[in-house]
Amino acid sequence: MSKDLALIAKERGIRYFMISFTDLFGAQRAKLVPASAISEMQKDGAGFAGFATWLDMTPAHPDMFAMPDAAAVVQLPWRKEVAWVPADLVMEEKAVAQGPRTILKTVVAKAAQQGLRVKTGVEAEFFLIEADGAGISDLKDNASKPCYDQQALMRRYDVIAEICDYMQELGWHPYQNDHEDANGQFEMNWTFDDALVTADRHSFFKFMVRSVAEKHGLRATFMPKPFPGLTGSGCHVHVSVWDEAGSSNKFHSDDDEMGLSPQGYNFLGGIMKHAEGIAAITNPTVNSYKRINAPRTVSGATWSPNSVTWTGNNRTHMVRVPGKGRFELRLPDGAANPYLLQAAIIAVGLEGISSKADPGKRLDIDMYALGHTVQNAPKLPLNLLDALRAFDQDKELKAALGNEFSEAYLRLKHQEWNSYAAHFTQWERDVTLDI
Template structure:
């Protein structure tokens, strides 16, 4: 792909570029730049006021410039005169160290410095709901076990097929789409790739799904737990580590019972060791913990972990090894920041390799039925505040992700928790008026 965006615009008939970056809360920020100005923007960046977005800045900070990464340009399949392009944030000619894409690029570079190339795939679940957000959009989708329901899937064929067609056109190699475990919930899968590519695609995917849903008069949400009685939306991530050329899977060991190499076990050990702390990143909202710590849902299972355990091909644990040479982290939810998800997994994995971390005993039990019998495994945080406290105590993880990021993230997320705690609820009135 040409690195000259002006030439690309001329060749492809692009009239506008959407220069986009993702802030600390996972919100996508963009400026629409006419193709006639893109050469200047590619050199100098599109200007933003960082304080106006979810970055830990003040109105006194200098201009933030979003530098478009030509390698990440995506021509919108549904509006071809517009191209979306992921951007890196700079301020006074220096990278903004709290910016999520910068953090991920730093972690990718750290892995590359060890001759490692992290490849990942994500399973992004979402709901299609009415525009006002009150109910799911399909009144007929009311089965108690709706997972893989073919009629419900086909009633949303126009939306799902259009999104999948777009992914095929973009070369993402989508391979399956399904109705998920909650009424009104769907999942779409595409091929795994290098961590930065997956993060850019994950970011664009959320924008694309919302855009196509709106076109059809619907609303898409990646909220972790939009309905109390239904299964929440996860964002499981499949992880493998390859050599520098990307041809040899360094996690794969055919002689091992699980098909994992010692390096793979150590990487997994890093995830297990830091699990309580990474929840602050992988499960970043107040609502996230309504999914992790949910009671039994209408379908009979939450499909969400609440304890730090790992296993083989068993979906009731935080980590499962579904096949040789890779594992699946089932902790993240739909609200996770696409870039911070990849960055934190690489950070704790590299830490595990460096310290030769032991992932602990594999448990081959049904955690939903027998989890109460496991006495020595840590529990995942009960709420966002507990997760933030765990993250703040993890000095090694904060150092790996960067002090500027860690302080900024904790500051904004603590404010988020405080704003939530200041809300006066009907539950308080119902349970306290007569005390």
């Protein structure tokens, strides 16, 4: 039974609700609705023009309505009179097939039909930069190996602690915060949960981090590679699959060297099989490929993959198995859409289980030093265009995510690539002006 948002408003002293949805490019869209009108919005939805967002629609499309999910409402810890509530998109009383949250709910339901409950956690990395975006905000944060830098972390204590306090207040069970491998870069971790819960929290986390940074006169960016020579921002995803009750880890096996069950290997096989195609989702921007195909950084390592390989507890591969019953996908970056990210992983994992996909040979080498010696390991796409082509060629992946979504996503992303390709750069002038 759906919760009554008007009652929630009365009980918690909420004056306004932000009815929010995430479009295909990961942009968050919202309407601010007074509590006095929330009952009507909960019944009929908040109206939007789909064309005005990054959805594959025209100005001639009918009204699109965002139906708030009251079970997922979040009261803003820093502005308690406002509540954020994620929404599902509806048009003419039908779910919008290209709506990212709808896509995730659809693949979660497919998993449930097989008695499977996917649980995930994300490691969301971000930079704290100057308000105008010009550079790193902390000029003292200049070490060549800044990862876990104690002094730099404490100079940003006010921002990081405030965000962590809010996560504790919201019941997310945060457990560690650190300065990451690039100057000005941070990571904050909270406990894993059901994939939809994680996606909603990931979406809200990005909004919260940006809001708190602005409050402190800074700017937070999840851009994959904002600075050349520095490590980019990943969004590693930890994945495990449980029984319907969520009490038994179906990936776990005490009889296997890696602690993975046959079903766990098949799910992993699906990831490996479709890696080149899902890159268009997990690494969705032109800038994404500056991260996964980067030369060595100032710190000495990119901490990102460029080949489709897996291993044990070794961070130089696309997938690592850090412990029994789970694995970590290290491919995604900070630009990934929180909902499409989860949906793509689950979709290819389920396909892997269905087809009994083999993940291939485990490699226990340092890929950064010896990757060139590996034979037959597919390379990840070199750029967004290659990723879109790989996605378009992956018929199983497109069908699993829905053909309507897939065509819409490809159309808009090709437009983005064409816009980039038509852009004249300073590099072109520097290299070819005198030819």
